[in-house]
Amino acid sequence: EPEVTQTPSHQVTQMGQEVILRCVPISNHLYFYWYRQILGQKVEFLVSFYNNEISEKSEIFDDQFSVERPDGSNFTLKIRSTKLEDSAMYFCASSESRQGAEKLFFGSGTQLSVL
Amino acid sequence: AQKITQTQPGMFVQEKEAVTLDCTYDTSDPSYGLFWYKQPSSGEMIFLIYQGSYDQQNATEGRYSLNFQKARKSANLVISASQLGDSAMYFCAMREEQGGKLIFGQGTELSVKP
Numbered sequence: 001e002p003e004v005t006q007t008p009s010h011q012v013t014q015m016g017q018e019v020i021l022r023c024v025p026i027s028n029h030l031y032f033y034w035y036r037q038i039l040g041q042k043v044e045f046l047v048s049f050y051n052n053e054i055s056e057k058s059e060i061f062d063d064q065f066s067v068e069r070p071d072g073s074n075f076t077l078k079i080r081s082t083k084l085e086d087s088a089m090y091f092c093a094s095s096e097s098r099q100g101a102e103k104l105f106f107g108s109g110t111q112l113s114v115l
Numbered sequence: 116a117q118k119i120t121q122t123q124p125g126m127f128v129q130e131k132e133a134v135t136l137d138c139t140y141d142t143s144d145p146s147y148g149l150f151w152y153k154q155p156s157s158g159e160m161i162f163l164i165y166q167g168s169y170d171q172q173n174a175t176e177g178r179y180s181l182n183f184q185k186a187r188k189s190a191n192l193v194i195s196a197s198q199l200g201d202s203a204m205y206f207c208a209m210r211e212e213q214g215g216k217l218i219f220g221q222g223t224e225l226s227v228k229p
Contacts, residue, residue: 043219098215106160
C-alpha cells in the first residue's frame with residue numbers, strides 16, 4: 001500500500017532555531033495536512049493545504065508556522081523560531097479528497113524536541 | 116461545533132476477551148465519516164475502521180467492528196479476541212462532509228493482559 005513518508009523521524013533543536021519538517025504525501029493525493037501531538041495528549045489539527053494554498057488552519061498555527069509545497073512531491077512545515085512548547089510529535093497526512101468518507105493516510109511522524 | 120469525546124482514558128482487557136472502546140460525537144452536519152486509529156508505542160497512526168453516517172450496517176474489519184448508534188451519536192469500537200499486540204492508544208475521529216480535516220478524541224489507552 002502506498003504510504004506517506006516523513007523525515008527526519010527525530011529532530012532535536014535549540015530554542016529559537018528554525019526547523020523544517022518534511023513530508024512526501026501519496027502521489028495522487030491532493031489534500032495535505034499537518035497535525036501535532038504533545039506527549040500524552042490528543043492529536044491536534046494544525047493546517048490543511050490544497051491547490052498550493054492553505055485551506056484551513058487552527059489557532060495553534062500562528063505566524064511562527066508556515067507550510068509549503070516546493071515541488072511536486074514534498075510538503076513541508078516550517079517553524080521559524082522554536083519554543084519549548086513546540087516539542088511534540090508532528091504528523092503529516094494526505095487524502096485524495098476532502099469528503100467525509102475519505103480516510104487520511106498518516107506518516108510515521110517526526111518527534112521534535114526543543115531544548 | 117465539531118466534537119469527539121472518548122471518556123475512557125485507560126482500559127484493561129484479558130487476552131482473548133472482547134473489549135469496547137467508547138466514542139461519542141457531536142455535529143450538525145448530516146453527512147460525516149467516523150474513524151478509529153490505533154497508535155502503538157512506536158508512535159505511528161494506523162487506520163483501523165471507517166463508518167459513514169449514511170451506512171445502514173455497522174462496519175467490520177477483521178476483529179474490529181464499529182457499533183454505530185446514530186441517534187445516540189456514538190461510534191464505539193469493539194475488538195474481539197484481544198491480543199497482546201492490541202495494547203496501544205486508540206483514537207476516535209470524525210470528518211464532516213466537505214469539511215476536510217479530521218478531528219480526534221482524547222484517546223483511550225488499552226492494555227491487554229496475558
